[in-house]
Amino acid sequence: MARMNMIQALNSALDVTMARHRNVVVIGEDVGYFGGVFRVTEGLQKKYGDQRVLDSPIAEGGIVGAAIGMALNGLKPVAEIQFADYIYPAIDQIASELARIRYRSAGDFSCPVTIRAPCGGGIRGGQTHSQSPEALFTHVSGVQVVMPANPYDAKGLLIAAIEGDNPVLFFEPKRIYNGPFDGNPNKPAIPWSEHPKGEVPEGHYTVPIGSAATVKTGDDVTIITYGTMVFVCEAAAQLLGIDAEIIDIRSMSPLDTATITASVKRTGRCVIAHEATRFSGFGAELSATIQEECFWHLEAPIQRVAGWDTPYPHAFEWEYFPGPARVALALETVMESKGATE
Amino acid sequence: MPRLHVPVTPTRPGDTPDFSYVALSAAGAIKRPRYDARALDLDFLATGLVRVLDDDHRAKGPWDPKLDAETLRSGLRNMLLTRLYDERLQRTQRAGTIPFYMRSYGEEAVAVAQCMALQPGDMLFPSYRQQGFYMVRGRPLVELMCQLLSNTRDMCKGRQLPVMYHWKEGNIFSISGNLTTQFPQAVGWAMAAAIKEEPNIAASWVGEGSSAEADFHHALLFASVYQAPVILNVVNNQWAISTFQGYAGGEQRSFAARGPGYGIAAVRVDGNDFLAVHAVTSWAAQRARAGAGPTLIELVTYRAAAHSTSDDPTRYRPKNDYEHWPLGDPVERLKQHLIKLKEWSDAQHDALSKDLDGQVAAAWKEACRFGTMTEGPWLDAHLMFEDVYAELPAHLERQAEALQREQALNARLGLTSAKD
Numbered sequence: 001m002a003r004m005n006m007i008q009a010l011n012s013a014l015d016v017t018m019a020r021h022r023n024v025v026v027i028g029e030d031v032g033y034f035g036g037v038f039r040v041t042e043g044l045q046k047k048y049g050d051q052r053v054l055d056s057p058i059a060e061g062g063i064v065g066a067a068i069g070m071a072l073n074g075l076k077p078v079a080e081i082q083f084a085d086y087i088y089p090a091i092d093q094i095a096s097e098l099a100r101i102r103y104r105s106a107g108d109f110s111c112p113v114t115i116r117a118p119c120g121g122g123i124r125g126g127q128t129h130s131q132s133p134e135a136l137f138t139h140v141s142g143v144q145v146v147m148p149a150n151p152y153d154a155k156g157l158l159i160a161a162i163e164g165d166n167p168v169l170f171f172e173p174k175r176i177y178n179g180p181f182d183g184n185p186n187k188p189a190i191p192w193s194e195h196p197k198g199e200v201p202e203g204h205y206t207v208p209i210g211s212a213a214t215v216k217t218g219d220d221v222t223i224i225t226y227g228t229m230v231f232v233c234e235a236a237a238q239l240l241g242i243d244a245e246i247i248d249i250r251s252m253s254p255l256d257t258a259t260i261t262a263s264v265k266r267t268g269r270c271v272i273a274h275e276a277t278r279f280s281g282f283g284a285e286l287s288a289t290i291q292e293e294c295f296w297h298l299e300a301p302i303q304r305v306a307g308w309d310t311p312y313p314h315a316f317e318w319e320y321f322p323g324p325a326r327v328a329l330a331l332e333t334v335m336e337s338k339g340a341t342e
Numbered sequence: 343m344p345r346l347h348v349p350v351t352p353t354r355p356g357d358t359p360d361f362s363y364v365a366l367s368a369a370g371a372i373k374r375p376r377y378d379a380r381a382l383d384l385d386f387l388a389t390g391l392v393r394v395l396d397d398d399h400r401a402k403g404p405w406d407p408k409l410d411a412e413t414l415r416s417g418l419r420n421m422l423l424t425r426l427y428d429e430r431l432q433r434t435q436r437a438g439t440i441p442f443y444m445r446s447y448g449e450e451a452v453a454v455a456q457c458m459a460l461q462p463g464d465m466l467f468p469s470y471r472q473q474g475f476y477m478v479r480g481r482p483l484v485e486l487m488c489q490l491l492s493n494t495r496d497m498c499k500g501r502q503l504p505v506m507y508h509w510k511e512g513n514i515f516s517i518s519g520n521l522t523t524q525f526p527q528a529v530g531w532a533m534a535a536a537i538k539e540e541p542n543i544a545a546s547w548v549g550e551g552s553s554a555e556a557d558f559h560h561a562l563l564f565a566s567v568y569q570a571p572v573i574l575n576v577v578n579n580q581w582a583i584s585t586f587q588g589y590a591g592g593e594q595r596s597f598a599a600r601g602p603g604y605g606i607a608a609v610r611v612d613g614n615d616f617l618a619v620h621a622v623t624s625w626a627a628q629r630a631r632a633g634a635g636p637t638l639i640e641l642v643t644y645r646a647a648a649h650s651t652s653d654d655p656t657r658y659r660p661k662n663d664y665e666h667w668p669l670g671d672p673v674e675r676l677k678q679h680l681i682k683l684k685e686w687s688d689a690q691h692d693a694l695s696k697d698l699d700g701q702v703a704a705a706w707k708e709a710c711r712f713g714t715m716t717e718g719p720w721l722d723a724h725l726m727f728e729d730v731y732a733e734l735p736a737h738l739e740r741q742a743e744a745l746q747r748e749q750a751l752n753a754r755l756g757l758t759s760a761k762d
Contacts, residue, residue: 025537051537057567062526062560069530069544072515073465075537077530089556096520097527105508105516106499107729141730165732210735254735 004200005192006177009151010040010116013158014078016204018048021076024162027054027063028080028116037082038118038177064090064115068098071111076162084119084171085131098167099142114161114168119147120228120275121307122175122185122321126314132227132276132307137169138253138285144209145253147171149230150180150197153250156207164209173227173275181228182235183323212256214263218245221269221334224260224286226250229273229305229322236327242335244271252282260286261293268299269334273327278306303330349588355656359666364642365389365596366668369396369615370403377625378634381607388598388608391642394617399678407459407621411685417458417616418676418686420477421450423698425673427473427483428647430702431490435651439714440490442504446471448646448664451616451672452547452577454478459623460545465531467515467524467546470505471577471645479512483705492721493713499729500721513542521552525561525574532572532630533564543630545573545623550597550640551582554590562638566604571630573623574606574638577613579645584658601638613643614672617679642669723749 004012018024026032026041032055035042045053056063060081067077081087087094094115102110121130137145144166148154154172161168175181179191192198215230220243223233230248237244245263249256264270270290272283283304290302305322313320352360372390375383394401401408409417428445435443446453453474457466466475476486488495490504497508498516508516518524528546535542548558553576565572576597580587591597601608607629611622619641626637646664648655664671680686713719723745727738734742752758 054568057563059560059563061556062564065523065526065557065560066530066533066564069467069527069532070534070537071530072527073531073534073538075534092520093523093526093557097518097523101516102732103729104498104502104506104518105510106497106501108497108508108510109516110732112732144731254731254737257736 001199002202003193003198004151004155005179005198006148006151006154006172007038007040009155009200010158010172011042011044012200012202013155013162014041014044015047017159017162018044018052020204021163023074024076024078025052025054025070026078026080027056027067029056029058029082031055031080036080038174040116041080060086060090061093064093064098064113067113068093068101068111071113072109076112078114078116078162081115081117083129084117084133085128087117087133094137094143094169095140099140103142110165112165112167114158114170116158116170116172118174119171120173120175121312121317122181122228124314124317127311130312132171132274134169134171134252135276135280135282138282142167143253144168144251145171146209146251147173147227148250149173149176149227149248150195151192151200152197153207153213155200156205157209157250159204160206160209163206168209171227175228176231180231183232183321184235185318207250210251210254210256212247212249212251212259214259215246215248216244218243219267220244221271221331222247222263222267223271223273224249225273226252227275229275232322232324233273233327236324236331239324240328240331242331244331255289257289257293261290264290264294265297268297270298271303271305271327271330271334273305273322273330275307275322277309278304279309281306300334303334305330349586349593351586351588353660353663354658355660357660359660359663361666361668364668365391367391367393369393370405372403372405374404374625377628378632379607381602381605381635384607385602388602388610389596391610391612392618392622393612393615394621395615395675395679399675399682401617401679405618405621407617407624409617409620411680411683413458414676414680415686417454417620418673418680419694419698420454420458420474421616421673421676422695423477424450424454424474426695426699427477427702430699430706432651434706440504441715442651443490444470444505444650445647446473448671449577449579449613449643450474451619451676452575452613452641452643455616455619456545456575456623459620460627461542463513463542464627465513465515465528465542465544467528467531467544468517469521469524469547469549469552469577470517471549472547473505473507475514476507476509476512479509479514481509481512483702484709487706487709488712491709491712491714493709494719494721495709495712496721499725522548522555522557525557526564528574529561529564529570529572532570533568536568536571541631543571543573543627545575547575547577549582550576550578550580550587550592551585551590553597562600562604562606565636566606569633569635571633572636573626573630574636576638576640577643578640579643581645581649581655581659583649583653596640598638598640606636606638608638608640610640610642612669613641614669614675616672616676644669
């Protein structure tokens with residue numbers, strides 16, 4: 001076991017898969033010589049050469065289009081989109097091509113590309129460096145969508161994504177690259193080295209795509225969340241002294257419905273939290289699924305915590321970010337409803 | 343004050359056809375550089391027009407590929423087969439047996455000559471008007487027709503509009519209705535071939551209209567940056583449905599002229615001249631295979647038929663346009679060339695036409711045995727849920743079960759579709 005932050009864990013995942021599989025290649029803006037603006041690909045070009053770690057032009061549609069072609073010719077490309085905010089020029093290649101080539105060719109062709117994209121706010125990035133666009137891709141049949149919330153899962157999920165046969169959108173919550181973040185920007189940062197999930201095996205292992213993790217068990221309420229919000233939710237529950245069960249879904253598509261519904265049926269209460277905007281956010285899918293599967297077990301209406309339905313503003317970062325107070329208010333609302341039923 | 347310029351469409355219905363806007367060069371007039379010449383020395387290829395066959399149907403000049411008569415006859419046969427296949431399926435669509443069809447009438451030399459100039463292991467990324475590839479690479483017509491019928495032998499398992507074929511074993515990629523997406527994919531495929539140090543190259547085709555898409559830029563840029571072993575083809579058939587090529591930027595300069603801006607060798611070629619198309623493609627293939635870089639080819643041709651069976655070109659261009667097209671008809675020109683060489687005759691041509699048409703008719707009859715739209719057998723609707731992912735995920739399994747319940751209710755209510 002080694003101590004790694006999320007960047008080192010992702011780097012280790014790439015290193016391990018590139019060493020094991022000659023067909024794994026990395027392509028993206030600044031990923032080669034420089035090692036990526038977030039350093040995730042650091043040292044890889046030196047180790048594996050410039051034929052396998054390719055600096056690319058600033059053209060996300062071209063990066064994904066070329067990666068699809070490489071995959072059609074037997075490579076396993078890992079494409080980096082420097083910020084998830086820049087993924088939009090690639091949407092046609094992702095939604096119309098990457099997701100559907102297997103389907104439209106009746107399984108004769110497939111293109112298992114992994115697209116990594118740092119996402120989320122809390123880094124003073126303003127509206128073009130803070131977005132969480134994961135829900136857009138969960139609406140596309142044919143791609144898997146994952147987001148790890150700690151170094152251990154980041155490495156295991158990335159290896160699973162690269163070694164799997166499906167295209168994967170791999171979102172990395174960059175606010176927690178270096179350490180967990182409880183939503184309080186005034187507190188000194190905690191490094192991953194002090195967190196149990198910062199313990200990461202150096203070698204090969206996978207975390208299966210499509211399985212949620214119960215981060216903390218509890219009886220009062222189920223909090224369903226992912227990414228940076230896992231730690232914000234933990235802090236909020238602690239603040240209120242509520243015995244919350246916290247589920248990090250890790251994978252939005254496919255979704256581990258069984259883990260979620262089993263928990264909600266047991267606690268009878270549910271708060272859903274994500275950084276992305278609320279309207280048509282992934283929370284809507286979660287809420288609808290829970291309503292369908294757990295309705296007769298619910299003691300209170302499901303609450304959603306999310307970013308406001310605005311672009312991500314620069315000067316109002318902490319007014320925008322769904323911090324512990326917004327989670328706490330939602331928790332209080334679901335817990336208050338208890339009185340009404342008793 | 344500048345006034346907004348609106349591209350000029352030279353003629354509309356009722357006008358006398360006028361193709362004076364097409365810049366022509368005489369057969370044999372354009373120099374043939376070495377295959378590995380520097381791209382920056384080749385600008386003249388992007389603005390001239392490489393032609394081999396002259397008006398008298400003789401081969402002329404340095405681009406003459408000097409193909410033997412057997413190869414020429416094979417080219418003629420493949421073009422003719424493409425045309426007869428198209429004609430029968432057009433009639434079939436009109437009779438209502440298939441919902442949609444797209445002919446390649448007038449541009450058969452593009453797919454046929456180019457495919458013949460490439461190696462069987464080269465990967466082709468077509469748009470929707472290169473059915474000639476399948477004739478050259480020899481896919482049984484029945485298999486293509488089953489796709490058009492979405493029947494039990496449909497290679498796409500009922501998931502694609504007619505003509506959106508693919509052939510893994512034949513190295514022909516699946517056609518997308520989203521235009522130009524295949525262009526950067528072909529470049530990526532070629533990049534992978536170079537990374538793996540394999541000898542095969544990639545080639546892709548788009549229309550001049552869809553060269554306007556951002557993916558055209560992505561493809562040229564990536565091809566240039568990584569010097570990918572790829573041939574990128576723009577089939578300039580003058581029309582994007584009703585929109586004249588000027589709206590894709592062809593009014594100011596040739597489409598081939600975009601190559602030099604990216605540092606890519608580019609050739610403008612008479613797309614209806616089988617010999618010229620073959621020669622230019624062979625040159626580009628040799629260049630790519632030798633690691634000398636990618637090539638952009640503009641094939642100047644004419645979409646003699648409607649865009650598709652859903653289109654009526656008499657509403658936007660003169661009816662008799664094609665009769666006046668200055669580059670003639672590709673089938674007729676190769677036929678006359680072979681006759682001139684005393685390697686072919688009208689009688690042989692008629693006999694071949696009859697034979698090929700018979701083969702097409704027989705194939706159609708056989709294809710229909712595997713199901714038509716009105717008479718079964720039909721594909722199992724469960725196929726709808728397969729191949730979305732490598733495995734069938736739980737939520738799709740549940741949806742497949744829901745469909746079964748829905749079908750059972752439909753049956754009870756008598757709300758069945760034609761095929762039930």
